[in-house]
Amino acid sequence: MKCKEILDILSDYVDGELADEQCHRIQEHLKGCPGCLEFVETFRRSLEIAHDLDEKHPSEDVCLSVLQAFRKSCEQKDS
Ligand SMILES: [Zn+2]
Incomplete structure (x- = not known):
């Protein structure tokens, strides 16, 4: 599994x-990929923070901006 594949299904x-x-499969990937593991932790924390700020409407924007940041770092790694 590649980092980009993780990214596509990470929010699920x-x-x-x-x-x-x-x-x-994700867990197997995370064992061998500290970058993704760290990202998953960051992503979880961002969701928690968003959840705390607005309990009824966890911000989609927060999820998207975190995902975009990670996608960028993946692309830099690949090139
Ligand atoms: Zn990875």
Whole structure:
């Protein structure tokens, strides 16, 4: 699994909406990829902060900006 593939399904992973098999594949990737592991932690924390700020409407913008930042860092790594 590549970092970019993780990215595509990460928000579902954090939400616990993925099938077991996909979760397992992500976890296997995270074991060998500190960058993604750190990102998942950052992503989770951002969601928690967003959730705290506005309990009824966790901000989609926050999710998107975190994802975009990570996508950028992946692209830099690949090139
Ligand atoms: Zn990775």
